[in-house]
Amino acid sequence: MAQRRRFIGASLALGAGSTLGLPLLARAQAPVEIRMWTLLSGGDGARMRALVDDFNTSQHAVRVTSTTLKWGEPFYTKLITSSVVGAGPDLATIHLSRLPNLAGGGVLRPIADAELAAAGLRGSDYFPRQWDKSRYEGRNYAIPLDMHPLVLYYNKALAGKAGLLDGAGKLRPIVGYEALTAAFAGVKERTGKAGLAMEASQGSYAIWRLWLSLLNQRKATLIENGRFAYGRAGVEELAKVSAWFTRGYGPAGLDYPASTSQFMGGGAGFMLNGVWEVPELVRATRQKTLGFEYGIVPLPRLYQDASCWTDSHAFAMPANEGKPIAPDKLRGVLAFMAYVSRHSMGWAEGGHVPAYRPVAESAAARALMPNALYAAAAGNVVYDPDGWYMGAAGPVEAMASKFMPGALSGQLTPAEALDMFEKEASRLLRKRPPRY
Amino acid sequence: METTLTPAAKKRRAEGLPAALLLAPFSAAFLLFFLVPALYTFYMSLTESSLTRTSAFVGLANYATLVQDPSFWSSLWNTFYFALLTVIPLTAIGLVMALLVNRFVRFQSWLQGAFFLPYVLPISVMTLIADWMLQPSSGVINHLVGGQHAWLSDVHWALPAVAIGTVWWTVGFNMLMLLAGLRNIPNELYEAAALDGARGFTLFRSITWPALKPVLGTALLIQLIASLKVFGQTYILTSGGPYNTSRVTLHYMYETAFTQSDAGYAAAVAMAFMAVVIALSLLARAAGRRGA
Numbered sequence A: 001m002a003q004r005r006r007f008i009g010a011s012l013a014l015g016a017g018s019t020l021g022l023p024l025l026a027r028a029q030a031p032v033e034i035r036m037w038t039l040l041s042g043g044d045g046a047r048m049r050a051l052v053d054d055f056n057t058s059q060h061a062v063r064v065t066s067t068t069l070k071w072g073e074p075f076y077t078k079l080i081t082s083s084v085v086g087a088g089p090d091l092a093t094i095h096l097s098r099l100p101n102l103a104g105g106g107v108l109r110p111i112a113d114a115e116l117a118a119a120g121l122r123g124s125d126y127f128p129r130q131w132d133k134s135r136y137e138g139r140n141y142a143i144p145l146d147m148h149p150l151v152l153y154y155n156k157a158l159a160g161k162a163g164l165l166d167g168a169g170k171l172r173p174i175v176g177y178e179a180l181t182a183a184f185a186g187v188k189e190r191t192g193k194a195g196l197a198m199e200a201s202q203g204s205y206a207i208w209r210l211w212l213s214l215l216n217q218r219k220a221t222l223i224e225n226g227r228f229a230y231g232r233a234g235v236e237e238l239a240k241v242s243a244w245f246t247r248g249y250g251p252a253g254l255d256y257p258a259s260t261s262q263f264m265g266g267g268a269g270f271m272l273n274g275v276w277e278v279p280e281l282v283r284a285t286r287q288k289t290l291g292f293e294y295g296i297v298p299l300p301r302l303y304q305d306a307s308c309w310t311d312s313h314a315f316a317m318p319a320n321e322g323k324p325i326a327p328d329k330l331r332g333v334l335a336f337m338a339y340v341s342r343h344s345m346g347w348a349e350g351g352h353v354p355a356y357r358p359v360a361e362s363a364a365a366r367a368l369m370p371n372a373l374y375a376a377a378a379g380n381v382v383y384d385p386d387g388w389y390m391g392a393a394g395p396v397e398a399m400a401s402k403f404m405p406g407a408l409s410g411q412l413t414p415a416e417a418l419d420m421f422e423k424e425a426s427r428l429l430r431k432r433p434p435r436y
Numbered sequence B: 001m002e003t004t005l006t007p008a009a010k011k012r013r014a015e016g017l018p019a020a021l022l023l024a025p026f027s028a029a030f031l032l033f034f035l036v037p038a039l040y041t042f043y044m045s046l047t048e049s050s051l052t053r054t055s056a057f058v059g060l061a062n063y064a065t066l067v068q069d070p071s072f073w074s075s076l077w078n079t080f081y082f083a084l085l086t087v088i089p090l091t092a093i094g095l096v097m098a099l100l101v102n103r104f105v106r107f108q109s110w111l112q113g114a115f116f117l118p119y120v121l122p123i124s125v126m127t128l129i130a131d132w133m134l135q136p137s138s139g140v141i142n143h144l145v146g147g148q149h150a151w152l153s154d155v156h157w158a159l160p161a162v163a164i165g166t167v168w169w170t171v172g173f174n175m176l177m178l179l180a181g182l183r184n185i186p187n188e189l190y191e192a193a194a195l196d197g198a199r200g201f202t203l204f205r206s207i208t209w210p211a212l213k214p215v216l217g218t219a220l221l222i223q224l225i226a227s228l229k230v231f232g233q234t235y236i237l238t239s240g241g242p243y244n245t246s247r248v249t250l251h252y253m254y255e256t257a258f259t260q261s262d263a264g265y266a267a268a269v270a271m272a273f274m275a276v277v278i279a280l281s282l283l284a285r286a287a288g289r290r291g292a
Helices: A002-028 A042-058 A073-084 A096-104 A113-118 A128-133 A156-161 A177-191 A206-217 A231-246 A256-264 A275-286 A327-342 A363-367 A371-380 A395-408 A414-430 B007-044 B061-067 B070-103 B108-120 B123-134 B140-145 B158-183 B187-195 B200-228 B232-237 B249-259 B263-291
Strands: A032-038 A062-068 A091-095 A142-144 A150-155 A194-197 A268-274 A294-298 A313-316 B047-049 B054-057
Touching: A032 A042, A032 A073, A032 A327, A042 A062, A042 A275, A042 A327, A062 A327, A073 A096, A073 B249, A091 A096, A091 A327, A096 A128, A096 A142, A096 A313, A113 A327, A128 A142, A150 A156, A150 A206, A150 A275, A156 A177, A156 A268, A156 A294, A177 A194, A177 A231, A177 A268, A194 A256, A206 A231, A206 A268, A206 A395, A231 A395, A231 A414, A256 A268, A256 A275, A268 A275, A275 A294, A275 A371, A294 A371, A313 A327, A363 A371, A395 A414, A395 B249, B007 B047, B007 B263, B047 B263, B061 B263, B070 B108, B070 B158, B070 B200, B070 B249, B070 B263, B108 B158, B123 B140, B123 B158, B123 B232, B158 B200, B158 B232, B187 B200, B200 B263, B232 B249, B249 B263
Parallel strands: A032 A062, A032 A091, A194 A268
Antiparallel strands: A091 A313, A142 A313, A150 A268, A150 A294, B047 B054
């Protein structure tokens, strides 16, 4: 009883403290509070927190508080549903691949040219491809932050044993499917270690990214006139990738963490993955826990060009229907976006290629290792095609992640896998884009 | 109005107000959180709706699509398969456990606790444990049976593996229900039978089984409904894979609504599924009555 009374006393004191304390604080300093939702976890999350902290200490007029939500469908569901009832945050990170869905569905608030200009943001300061992806039906909806393409990591010790390096210890250029397959097979045969580590369990997204890259490399179209048009090219490319696993050059069925630990543990000559694994390799190298030297190259050119899948993080403002953002908050949001753009060197350390050209083209960024090794990829990036059903954790990618790994594990033939994928996904192509 | 009331009617009226007051909290909750949403779901199933906005009234179009949707039918089949894999084992193993507990005198509560313990786990913990045990390279199951089998990615094993995990998780509840049934059987029956020379299995067949039948029927029915409602275990453990072979109907509904932003169609899936569950429950109850 005494304990409970003490507890009540304490909470009363706390309550009194906060009601008395707040106005005092507010009078001393009233920063504009900006609420941001992000889907960034791990190293990206830590780096974004650092940028937020730096921004908050750099000035006193605006204070950004960031909340991290679960990546993928849960994040976008929360963003969509909160925005349409006016309960969304002031600012959110999104994938540019989802912009047609979010902007087209009425979830995002357009940013007027005058607002951009007032914040000192200029379209020409961003790479044209990313700036273009931030626009929908002639209006701007996002400020691009980066691009994070698919790249090829290699283990210099294993690749060296397989005779794949030049005199300087760099990977000799690999061109064509046969050459890439021979490289994987060479590592497997000469070292006994896996040739390739790639996420391939059910629910994996890597195969979609690789498959889309290869389709683009051979100039095959994914969707034409509201139908899937990849045809035989699609089946062939899925079969070619599947062969790496069914022939045993790479372990089948690894989930994401298992695939990265296979490579980080020195158990694979190559890893196909996005650039977001760069910080882990940098950290392990610095801490001398990585047992080998690594290198990175853009996704090799197997066909006409070296197209490689990418996506981009970007900042956007939820429409918050019925509750338009206050002018001081809007200024704060834009100031934060501009600050992060100008300081996106910190973001580049996450492996990402900054979308803000003054940073991306600076001498410091060009010298940043290992980013410089794959900087050339930026010229060949391809996104998911535009469509409300496309993009990160969107319905088409979700369906692809169900069926395509079945071909990698040999449980389905590539034709079967794509047939099943197409049966489910075609329904989406016929549907009207949702308004939220 | 007030002039011609009989004393009985007066009494009824006097009791009416407290009764209504006592019923009010439940009725309000039922209305607000069950009946209204259910009716709204029915309305939504007749519309084209995104997650948040209804754009058109489409009549029965969603249902017309539904009957021709192979994804719906295969999800329904997966749900039945899961029910098949869980309902009978859960009841049978629950019965064996209940008989065991009932038999023990010294360690009774200890044994009962051990059998019931998994049931108190939240689904996240249960699926974590199952996932660890079933890991291809480090899981204890493969350590015991040998090999590096990826159970949850195997088209033949994914649903059975989830079913086995579910049986382990929830069998304690059935054990408890059947144990209550066992303890309700008057001891005199056993004493009388023992005097007549009945022993062992005869006692079970002639006394325990018939006396327990109504409880068993209820247990089966509750279990059937619970198993048809499966979502969390397959969603977390297999995400419906490999290639949708373990995607159950509620998972399909979830994907339709949240990944594909098609809440109207998802509502139609929900209504159709509810009809199926009600029909199956009535069927099971009728079968149980005939058996008893």
